[in-house]
Amino acid sequence: MAAATSLIALRDYQQDAVDATINHFKRSKDSAVLVLPTGAGKSIVIAELARIAKGNVLVLTHVKELVEQNAQKVGLLTEAASIYSAG
Numbered sequence: 001m002a003a004a005t006s007l008i009a010l011r012d013y014q015q016d017a018v019d020a021t022i023n024h025f026k027r028s029k030d031s032a033v034l035v036l037p038t039g040a041g042k043s044i045v046i047a048e049l050a051r052i053a054k055g056n057v058l059v060l061t062h063v064k065e066l067v068e069q070n071a072q073k074v075g076l077l078t079e080a081a082s083i084y085s086a087g
Contacts, residue, residue: 008076010048014041018048043073051077 010018017034024032036042047070050057059070067085 008044010044011041014045014048017045018052021049022052043070044077046070047073047077050074 014036017036021032021034024030034042034045036045043066046059050059051074061067061070064085067083071083
């Protein structure tokens with residue numbers, strides 16, 4: 001499941017994480033946890049999953065800089081997002 005309309009290409013391990021997540025939710029309604037180490041590009045994976053979801057997606061984080069980073073990555077993969085930060 002490659003990102004057909006994105007401006008960037010996911011790395012193999014990022015695409016594997018996206019594919020595994022989609023496959024999980026096709027088989028189950030159970031929650032899922034993705035484990036990606038520092039520097040793995042979690043923001044890109046989140047943005048790609050949001051793009052594929054084609055609906056409203058809520059991404060929560062506890063750090064203002066991560067809100068900005070996630071919003072930037074979403075902008076690379078899909079239409080403009082609505083962003084709110086209490087910080």
